[in-house]
Amino acid sequence: MxxxxxxxxxxxxxxxxxxxxxxxxxxxxxxxxxxxxxxxxxxxxxxxxxxxxxxxxxxxxxxxxxxxxxxxxxxxxxxxxxxxxxxxxxxxxxxxxxxxxxxxxxxxxxxxxxxxxxxxxxxxxxxxxxxxxxxxxxxxxxxxxxxxxxxxxxxGKAAELKLLRSIVYKGVAAVICEAMEVAEKFDSVPFMEEQISSIMGGDKNLIERFVEGSKKHAIRRSHEMEAVTSMLKKENLSALMSKAALDNLSRYVETKKDDPSTIYEEKQKLKKAFLDIPGTYVFTPDHSRKGYELNMFCMSLNEAENREKFRADEKAYVDLFPMTEEQKQAVLNREWLEMLRLGGNIYYTFKIAIFDRKSMQHVGGKMSGMTEEEFKDMMLSGGRSIIGNRSKIKQSK
Amino acid sequence: MAKIVGGIGCSHVPAVGAASDHGKTKDGYWTPLFNALPAARKWLSDLKPDVMILVYNDHGSAFSLELIPTFAIGTAENFKPADEGYGPRDIPDVEGHAELAWHIAESCIMDEFDLTIANKMDVDHGCTVPLTVFFGEVEKWPVRVIPICVNVIQFPPPTANRCFNLGRAIKKAISTFPEDLNVVVAGTGGMSHQLQGERSGVVNTEFDINYLNQLSEDNDKNRYMNHIDYIREAGSEGIEMVMWQIMRGAMEEKIVEKFRKYHVASSNTAFGIICFENEEA
Missing domain, CATH: 3.40.50.720 (NAD(P)-binding Rossmann-like Domain)
Structure with a gap:
């Protein structure tokens, strides 16, 4: 073949x-x-x-x-x-x-x-x-x-058998982890190793594999034990031991989180993933820094007095704020998408729409190339479909 | 002792408040939603709640980008409806419960949940629209309210799991408050919606229904869902649903659903309200 x-x-x-x-x-x-x-x-x-x-x-x-x-x-x-x-x-x-x-x-x-x-x-x-x-x-x-x-x-059957095996394997691992931690505290490591070996054979190395493996693969194994407990829960069976094994692994997940590189990696991953969502401007720290003055200008419109000033002379009023020229233009021209691109956040930029007595559907329509009526109709018929709108990578296929 | 008698998840769509304020609840657009509410209101009033812990997010009203607390608890005796650009809503002031609020703040901080303490905080539609949904048009809100404001606008917001655990800490705090009070916890925001960008208007009914079902059946799925999945599936503003996890964490493991209404659409949003009680031991 x-x-x-x-x-x-x-x-x-x-x-x-x-x-x-x-x-x-x-x-x-x-x-x-x-x-x-x-x-x-x-x-x-x-x-x-x-x-x-x-x-x-x-x-x-x-x-x-x-x-x-x-x-x-x-x-x-x-x-x-x-x-x-x-x-x-x-x-x-x-x-x-x-x-x-x-x-x-x-x-x-x-x-x-x-x-x-x-x-x-x-x-x-x-x-x-x-x-x-x-x-x-x-x-x-x-x-x-x-x-x-x-x-x-x-x-599903293979998965089921694997999870059944995990009850034993991860459960034993949890017991060994606890036993060895305790033994260290009580200055009785060789004694404990002997006890463990007398029950399940193997030597120091096997014990170490159980302990180190639990720590190293804590995240994956805790997912696995979550799957075990949820399977048992569905069948109304006791999951006492499996839950304890899961708790033990969670302890190591926490420690893993203390590792600075884990958090950094998580952050990078999110950043990438956000960019993959089509037509969405996630208000990340970078975005927030870029749009701070623009959003704070919008914030000022919460006060009636400022709204009057803006109404009297829009250009003069925006000039009071240290925004970039691009940001000012986007505000004056009511370019809703452009404002988002320049760091705006919709909850803030929408304050301009409130000022204009425009609805969220008007703004939504402007951002997605529809009239307000079309947008309203779309919402009434169930909203914009999520299908085809989850990921740019998938869209391009 | 104070006791949690109910939990609610509820959207806080501004247009729902406006419909009530401007007498439009009998308009065709709004009847599917408002006609469903009396049953929920009856359930809630039968619980005889004294205090409601109302978890919501501020939308550039009390806080701005100048100061962004992840979790803030309102410890004042009185909270004014905020001016969100239309002038403040013409509704009663929200009366707080300073003593319980301070007790919760103290207990949570000792429990390593470092809440920001807000002695003055105007409350916007995030807080006041759910009150309208729960109680309708009233002279005076029939409960005292402890607003808990969560940042879900600036990324990263707290994880759903963090919110759930805050709920647990709040539950512990309430159970040690000596006065006999019936407390209801409401997590608000959502459901699926996106206000911004070319994808604005996105609604994911399948996600929402699963989310509602899982609250009682398998909440770990909601609790351990990461930010990216919330946003991808439920829209950039759908991330608000992490706040429902504070309510879920404050309830017992086993809960019983008492009411549910899901409706698409209220303005740009899939509207959901769901009510729970703890299962009798």
Whole structure:
């Protein structure tokens, strides 16, 4: 069988291992990650976005955080080949995996692929559990990989089994974390190590892997344990232990947040994402600094006395404010979009519309090239559709 | 002891206040919304609330870009309706509950939630429109109100999770206030809407309905949603819905829905109101 072309969405720890291993095995691999940090084999093609990455792919690996899995599926929806198989590999709940299947139901085949062990050790040879209609296609494509187990069950089953495993694995990890922390305090580390080893075998290294792994992967694992607890909650089962394991991981997430680089990365990511929303001027710090004087001019119109001054002589009144010439012109000409571009915030610039006795629909229409009536009608018939308005990247496809 | 007897999520669309102020509630445009409200008002008055904690955001009225508190609590005895450019709304002043407000401020700050204390704060439509929705046209508001003002205009606003946790801190504070008071917590703003830019007018009904359902069924989804998803899905001003999480955090884990109305559109906004009580233990 000819080797399939692979697209890997998300090139973090797991994704980059898969990509490198597959490239070395001779597969054609493309991929994308909004925030690429890993070193990749030079044969791997890095696309411009998720949608581009999947264009030629026979097999797509979705290896992001479960929190973005759905939006990734949306992004690639219209670009993925009909005969492609989309492997949802995130640690999402069975329910979420089914949701992804329904997003892509007319686009391609979705398989539920659960990664059953830590990836760095075995890379692409990590044990996979695969469910979904035509799961066998996965094995056929990757017949040279030794650890693929197919379950004859719908999408969601593999995820379910993985979560069941997590109750044990993450629960034990939580107990070990606590035990070792306590042992240190009580100056009894060797004693505790002996106790743990006597129950579950292994040595110091195994214990350390449990403890360090919990800290290092706290965010991903806490998502996983959230999925576990919500699954148990849905079935009305007790989730006492799983909740405790989740609490323990949350502790490490908090510590992780203390790391300055985590916050910085988060900030950069948001900045990028905001720019991707079409026709939207998010009032970020940069925006706010640019528009400060313009917005404060608008603010002045809250006072009746100032409104009278503005009414008497608009030009003279705006000249009292240290705005840029462009900002003044935009105000005098009531260029609503231009005001936003120059740092205006709608709650402030709308004060000019209030002054003019104009409605929000008038302003909304001006900003989106419609008359006030057309805008009103659009609102009455349910508003502007969100479909096609979520992302510039998707719009361009 | 003071006790939280109800929680409300509610939009604060200025046009709803204007419709009430200008006698337009029986106009065809407004009847779908206003005709639904008596049931909610009855539910609320049956709870015999003494105090309402009203979470809202200021829209360049009491605060401007000069000073942007993330969370501010109104500790005054009296709050004036703000002039938002039309002249102040012709409605009663909002009477505060300084003693409980100071108690909440003190407890929250000791609980490491550093609220800004506002002894003078005009309240704009964010605060007064929900009062109109809850009580209609009255001579005097039938509850005392503690306004809690949240920055959702300047980015970054607090995360939904942070808001939820503030709700928890407020709940703790209220449970230790010695006077017997029935307290209702209202989180306002939303639902999906975008006022600005080429995308203005965006409404996402599917998102809104999920959000409403998840408040009682699976609120972690709302609570851990990040800013970008709120904005992308619910519009740049839909981010206001993080304020509903303060209400949600102040309620118990299990809550029972008592009333809901969702209507598109009120001016540029999907309007939603939903009422909860804690599930009986």
């Amino acid at each position: 000819k080797k399939p072309k692979i697209a890997i969405l998300g090139l973090g720890e797991a994704g980059s291992h898969f990509a490198n291993d597959l490239a070395r095995l001779g597969y054609t691999v493309s991929g994308w990650d909004p925030d690429l940090k890993r070193t990749l084999d030079e044969k791997i093609h890095i696309a411009n976005n998720n949608a581009h990455a999947v264009e030629d792919a026979d097999v797509v690996f979705n290896v992001n955080l479960s929190s973005v899995a759905k939006s990734v599926a949306e992004e690639i929806k219209h670009c993925v080949k009909k005969e492609a198989i989309f492997c949802e590999m995130n640690t999402s709940s069975p329910f979420e995996k089914k949701e992804i299947q329904s997003i892509l139901k007319n686009e391609c085949t979705v398989l539920d692929v659960a990664i059953m062990a830590p990836v760095p050790k075995a890379g692409i040879q990590t044990p996979f559990l695969v469910s979904g209609e035509n799961a066998i296609a996965f094995r056929n494509y990757f017949s040279e990989l030794p650890n693929i187990q197919i379950i004859e069950a719908p999408v």
